[in-house]
Amino acid sequence: MFGRPPKKSDNTKYYEILGVAKNASQDDLKKAYRKAAIKNHPDKGGDPEKFKELAQAYEVLSDPEKREIYDQYGEDALKEGMGGGGGGHDPFDIFQSFFGGGSPFGGGGSSRGRRQRRGDDVVHSLKVSLEDLYNGTSKKLSLSRNVICSKCKGKGSKSGASMKCSGCQGSGMKVSIRQLGPSMIQQMQHPCNECKGTGETINDKDRCPQCKGEKVVQERKCWRLSWRRECRMARR
Secondary structure (H helix, E strand, C coil): CCCCCCCCCCCCHHHHHHCCCCCCCHHHHHHHHHHHHHHHCHHHCCCHHHHHHHHHHHHHHCCHHHHHHHHHHCHHHHHHHHCCHHHCCCHHHHHHHHCCCCCCCCCCCCCCCCCCCCCCCCCCCCCCCHHHHHHCEEEEEEEEEEEECCCCCCCCECCCCCEECCCCCCCCEEEEEEEEECCEEEEEEEECCCCCCCCEECCHHHECCCCCCCCEEEEEEEEEEEECCCCCCCCC
16 A cells, blocks of 8 residues: 555556557557567576566556556556565466466476475374384374376366466456545455466366366375384383
């Protein structure tokens, strides 16, 4: 929230990065981003910093609400009001979202600069008596976890036919703006209710029959945990 009129800052940089005029249409922005992003993609020997700048510029200008704030007050207003403006999303995610979750190069998504996120640790209580620990025992442990759907490879659709959400332009977030007074605005960022924050939508007829569009399925695994009899109480 701005308690005072935000200072105006440069509001032409993003247009210059994409090489378009300030009155560029959404189609103009898409064409410019597509051409420049493919050319500068790190997987094709492009400049990683330029690729990041292109994604940041397109993320802001492709969102009508963010673009309105940027045109009026500049980049600093976005940073002050949203804690990071257009730089908060992974440029590779923006690139893949633009191409419907895939890659124009074939063979899936980008490989450079991305690591698979490690899952959270799971803590499970298992009751074992002192007698069991002393004499040795074995216990069966069964746990369920979410894993990427093997049928759709985590796409959620039969043929990767997911579409960029039109409500949030694929960002997964929406911005609500209220005019509080002359030169005073309040803006709040919240998950898009149309795509539930995923940035993409899938038609019912295209949903993966195995995961129902959830992209993950539950996998149940069993383990046999053993304690060996290794110590006895010392005798005097």
